[in-house]
Amino acid sequence: MSYLKNLKWEMIIYSLLSILMGILMWKYPGKIMTGVCVILAMILFVMGIRNIIEYKRSNVIKDFYRYELVVGIVLIAAGILVLACMKLILSIITYVIAIIIIISGLMKVENAIDLKRMGNHWVPLLVFAIICILLGISVLMMPMNSNDNGTKTAGDFFIQCTGIIFAVTGLIDLITTLSVSGKIKRWTIEQIAFDADRDIEDEIIEDGDDD
Structure with missing residues (x-):
């Protein structure tokens, strides 16, 4: 029971964090994208510095072909490039x-058609495929850079859609966790009551046998 209780609270915390992240991604897409770029640049800087330190510590003869110095310099340069061309890189990735x-949506359409030919349930997969295609087309139709009139960029739109997915997924996980936890709790109480009744019946039978 202790394991299940810990798992329950872990799932609740994870679900709440997903909902919170989804709300933040919907409300502040630009800041989230900037934060992602800064974190990525920091990771590249740390990896680059680590490779340069490893190069200085390495044995020149044994590690002749490892190229830590070059890799370190390239990683640091990549980090600088991410910070310098933040919006462009994010737009291209988006x-x-x-x-x-x-x-992926087009491939799922074909899978849905194959399921229909086999006589299986195909409508949910087709609906999901159409949603994926429309989402991708919507992102491609968004401008790469925002204008002075506050036009939403493709990156902002994509981050907001991802935020919706995070929030909805977190909400579903939260409801599922609470529902399953309640069912497990009721089942446990019923099982304890059943075991207690069975023990009482066993005692009555034993007393009858003694008489």
Whole structure:
């Protein structure tokens, strides 16, 4: 029971964090994208510095072909590039992901058609495929850079859609966790009551046998 109780609270905390993240991604898409770029740049900087330190510590003869110095410099340069071209890089990544989503949606359409030919349930998969295709097309139609009139960019739109997915998924997980936890609790109480009744019956039978 202790394991199940801990698992329940872990799932509740995870669900609440997902909902919170989804709300923040919907409300502040630009700041979330900037934060992601800064974190990515910091990771590249740390990895680059680590490779340079490893190069200085390495044995020149044994580690002749490892190229830590070059890798470290490239990683640091990549981090600088991410900070310098933040919006451009994010927009390109967003468009690439949108194209992948569209291709995935088209593949799911074919899978839905195959399921229909086999006589299986195919409508839910087709609906999901159409949603993926429309989402990808919507992202591609958004502008890469925002204008002075506050036009939403493709990156902002994509982050907001992702935020909705996070929030809805977290809410579903939260409801599911609470529902399953309640059922397990009721089942446990019923099982304890059943075991108690069975013990009483066993005692009555034993007393009858003694008489």
